[in-house]
Amino acid sequence: MTLEGIINLDKPAGLTSARAVSRIKRLLTETAKVGHAGTLDPFATGVLLVLIGRATKACEQLMGQPKTYEAVIHLGATTPTDDVDSESEATPWPGAKSIPSDVIEDTLAQFVGEILQKPPAYSALKVGGRRAYVLARLGRAPKLSARMVRIDSIELLSYYWPLLGIRVRCGRGTYIRALARDIGERLDVGGYLTALRRTSSGAFDVSTAVSLEVLATRGVAEYLQPLPLFSEVSRAPR
Numbered sequence: 001m002t003l004e005g006i007i008n009l010d011k012p013a014g015l016t017s018a019r020a021v022s023r024i025k026r027l028l029t030e031t032a033k034v035g036h037a038g039t040l041d042p043f044a045t046g047v048l049l050v051l052i053g054r055a056t057k058a059c060e061q062l063m064g065q066p067k068t069y070e071a072v073i074h075l076g077a078t079t080p081t082d083d084v085d086s087e088s089e090a091t092p093w094p095g096a097k098s099i100p101s102d103v104i105e106d107t108l109a110q111f112v113g114e115i116l117q118k119p120p121a122y123s124a125l126k127v128g129g130r131r132a133y134v135l136a137r138l139g140r141a142p143k144l145s146a147r148m149v150r151i152d153s154i155e156l157l158s159y160y161w162p163l164l165g166i167r168v169r170c171g172r173g174t175y176i177r178a179l180a181r182d183i184g185e186r187l188d189v190g191g192y193l194t195a196l197r198r199t200s201s202g203a204f205d206v207s208t209a210v211s212l213e214v215l216a217t218r219g220v221a222e223y224l225q226p227l228p229l230f231s232e233v234s235r236a237p238r
Contacts, residue, residue, distance in 0.1 A: 009215075
């Protein structure tokens with residue numbers, strides 16, 4: 001029997017999305033086309049939709065679905081990569097520790113809607129045929145143009161200086177790293193992402209995601225979402 005469908009994978013931290021896909025591909029007993037719908041940074045966890053066989057044709061449809069993230073922002077410092085993958089530099093501000101919660105919430109509200117967002121310098125976007133992060137590592141960080149993205153909602157989950165926890169529901173192409181950076185800038189203290197978990201992607205939720213360990217033990221077949229589910233993806237709530 002030919003295996004095809006979607007695996008709702010709970011990607012662990014410390015693993016690239018491509019490496020996670022490779023691990024699943026090694027579990028298949030046949031040669032099959034395998035891909036994923038929406039890259040997660042290595043330090044991030046959560047929903048990574050792995051597509052097998054004909055399911056790879058649904059990649060664009062799946063990537064266009066709204067996504068939900070839970071993130072932790074470290075305020076009062078910045079990093080070159082806008083996350084924990086590079087060394088932080090403090091940006092002291094005398095009143096930083098006294099930023100009240102209502103100011104935080106008002107600031108978050110300013111980022112809801114259609115907004116212009118400049119991608120991180122260390123991103124996988126191609127500039128002149130080369131990845132931006134490759135150029136940045138060579139000391140030639142490209143000037144990336146801001147582009148329109150959609151933020152459907154931002155919910156304040158926790159705030160205890162310098163850590164700010166938020167839940168973000170957004171459209172395709174949104175960089176949560178860039179959002180963390182921009183929130184920090186708007187507060188005049190700087191900020192970078194310390195934790196990120198994708199909790200949903202379209203109709204797929206992290207509560208029903210499967211780990212690589214379970215797949216390695218029990219196999220892939222029973223965790224494949226069938227092809228008919230694709231017709232429901234476009235009806236995911238927005």
